[in-house]
Amino acid sequence: MPTRLESLRFDRQFGRRAQGAGLDRACSPIISTGVESGRTLPTMSEVTLHSLREARAVAILRANDQAVAREALAAAVRGGFRALEVTLSTPGAIEIIADLARDDRLLIGAGTVLTLEQSRAAVRAGARFLVSPVIDPEVVVEGMRLGVVTIPGCATPTELWNAHRAGAPLQKLFPAPAGGPAWLRAVLAPMPFLRIIPTNGVEVDNAAEWLAAGAFAVGCVRSLFAPEDLAARNWESVERRARSLLAAVLD
Numbered sequence: 482m483p484t485r486l487e488s489l490r491f492d493r494q495f496g497r498r499a500q501g502a503g504l505d506r507a508c509s510p511i512i513s514t515g516v517e518s519g520r521t522l523p524t525m526s527e528v529t530l531h532s533l534r535e536a537r538a539v540a541i542l543r544a545n546d547q548a549v550a551r552e553a554l555a556a557a558v559r560g561g562f563r564a565l566e567v568t569l570s571t572p573g574a575i576e577i578i579a580d581l582a583r584d585d586r587l588l589i590g591a592g593t594v595l596t597l598e599q600s601r602a603a604v605r606a607g608a609r610f611l612v613s614p615v616i617d618p619e620v621v622v623e624g625m626r627l628g629v630v631t632i633p634g635c636a637t638p639t640e641l642w643n644a645h646r647a648g649a650p651l652q653k654l655f656p657a658p659a660g661g662p663a664w665l666r667a668v669l670a671p672m673p674f675l676r677i678i679p680t681n682g683v684e685v686d687n688a689a690e691w692l693a694a695g696a697f698a699v700g701c702v703r704s705l706f707a708p709e710d711l712a713a714r715n716w717e718s719v720e721r722r723a724r725s726l727l728a729a730v731l732d
Contacts, residue, residue, distance in 0.1 A: 529609045529630045530650060530676075532588045533698050536564035537730045538688065540723070541592060541612075541680060541702045544711060547573035553706055554581065556716040560723020566612055566700070568592035569599055575606045582607025590632075597623050604629055612680075614655060616640060618647040632678060638668050641675055650676060651697060657682030662694035669695040685722075688729045701726050 523531075533539070540562040544550040550571050557565065563586055567574050570593045581589045590610035591603035600611055600623045610630040613620055617633065624631035625648055634655040635641040644652045657679050658664040669675060679691050680700030691699050705726060710718045 525628045526630050537698050539564040539566050539700045540705055541566040541700045542706055543568040544571050549711055552716055553719055556719035557723045560720040561727045562723050564588045566590040566592045575602055578608050579606040616644050621647045621649045652677050654679040662690040666694040685725050685729050
């Protein structure tokens with residue numbers, strides 16, 4: 482399990498320590514300063530939440546070939562992405578996560594996490610958040626035990642509520658509803674405490690709308706890793722898409 486001091490080192494990808502960096506209203510506040518003052522340092526999960534909030538967009542890759550996956554993720558990083566999710570259905574996903582986690586600039590997570598064994602393997606490799614397509618309370622509890630952020634998949638207000646009640650600090654909106662950002666805004670009106678990340682249906686022309694509607698961050702899948710680009714190994718296109726998406730969410 483990550484220590485509190487490790488969580489300070491982990492925030493280097495944003496060029497500063499997490500000490501003193503208060504999370505906004507969507508996150509629990511970080512009580513900062515040194516151990517000698519008698520105060521506590523932020524946990525790894527708190528740092529991860531803060532880092533995801535600052536990143537605003539997560540690159541989510543699902544590929545059928547390990548070499549393609551590595552090249553695609555490298556292109557996304559060149560385009561400016563720092564938060565990356567590698568789905569465990571990708572060949573060699575654990576090895577890819579381990580390699581990426583060595584880069585202090587990056588925040589790495591595992592996607593399509595369905596079992597406790599997968600949770601443990603991903604965290605051992607260096608994953609700092611675990612994303613699932615469904616709600617499994619056991620996976621959520623295991624993530625808390627391991628000191629990482631869990632993000633279960635939800636498609637309805639009831640599922641979002643159940644994920645929150647299970648202890649998941651973030652909820653993945655999957656699949657994206659037909660109502661788009663307006664649907665998200667309507668759900669957050671009675672439940673503003675939810676921290677929702679839509680992970681499909683996010684495009685360059687609506688990414689900012691999702692955030693304006695209250696999304697904690699957005700997940701970029703096909704809008705970043707277009708199937709035709711992966712098939713053609715067109716990494717320049719992936720890099721351009723990355724820059725366009727980040728310009729839309731960080732503007």
